[in-house]
């Protein structure tokens with residue numbers, strides 16, 4: 001899709017939404033009539049959203065987020081081994097390893113099973129301030145709870161991990177040897193058995209699109225996107241740790257931490273999403289300003305989101321009533337009578353356990369861009 005198509009569609013979407021929003025009294029986040037986007041002065045003119053193109057990464061221009069649910073075409077894309085073509089009729093999902101009943105399921109088998117629907121939003125573990133957090137999306141998914149399949153297969157005593165393999169395979173050079181490897185991620189048995197995990201075959205009411213892992217992907221709500229294996233073809237239960245690239249080498253954060261009172265450099269595979277908020281949009285209408293943003297976390301209920309303008313006090317933002325436990329959580333803040341000139345806006349989220357989103361200074365010393373969740377100061381000129 002080219003940018004012109006996108007903006008035309010966005011206008012249509014915006015006007016339809018504005019009508020719905022007016023009826024419900026909730027005005028996030030469509031551009032209503034007479035409303036305009038206030039440009040951020042921290043976004044360089046050269047910054048561009050990355051359009052959807054085969055086999056490439058796509059990120060959203062977060063200033064353009066105009067709906068609670070991300071369109072399938074707008075939802076960010078990341079894939080490390082390209083986007084394999086899969087024929088739905090011949091596709092099978094194998095369940096193998098330490099199970100009482102090995103299984104081979106067709107798409108019809110899964111679709112005829114008891115399915116559930118769930119709003120799930122997530123970001124790439126490599127998302128961050130450098131992309132204005134554009135590797136993000138929120139959708140309504142339908143699929144079968146993973147636990148139902150695992151219970152039917154009967155996970156045996158002594159099993160430790162479940163490995164989820166995609167159909168996408170590439171040549172990796174490991175220890176000087178070229179070998180064929182499939183994209184894969186693993187979960188411990190307790191993590192895999194969480195009732196919210198699902199094998200999704202529908203995204204926003206449509207069959208799961210090719211780019212997003214047709215015909216079936218894993219969804220691990222509350223986790224970074226890398227856990228959500230696309231083009232899923234095999235679920236394997238084993239008694240040892242899975243050590244592939246995306247568990248052991250990539251998507252591994254290196255940070256300095258206290259380990260039982262000893263300062264050490266610690267490496268961790270990215271798992272649950274860190275508590276994070278960011279301002280993404282400021283709009284003005286008739287002299288009234290609205291600041292908008294999102295929250296992502298591991299699903300722990302939130303206590304508050306607050307916004308601070310320049311050196312002012314932290315002030316509570318309003319949460320979108322459509323937010324659910326594993327969706328992204330949108331918020332707005334009414335900014336009354338800003339004076340002319342440049343202003344700094346920042347948000348922070350607090351969960352019910354009292355965890356507060358860290359400032360940049362509070363974050364541990366870290367190498368690489370994985371897990372970028374500190375408070376993010378934005379600037380606008382009025």
Ligand SMILES: Nc1nc2c(c(=O)[nH]1)N[C@H]1C(S)=C(S)[C@@H](COP(=O)(O)O)O[C@H]1N2
Pocket residue numbers: 075076077078079080081123124125137165166167168183211212213224225226227228229230231232
């Ligand atoms: N099979 C497969 N699944 C995959 C990947 C991949 O490269 N291959 N990338 C992962 C990563 S790193 C992310 S962030 C999400 C992105 O999902 P999306 O493209 O549907 O947004 O898919 C995950 N699932």
Ligand SMILES: [Mo]
Pocket residue numbers: 078123124125126225226
């Ligand atoms: Mo990712």
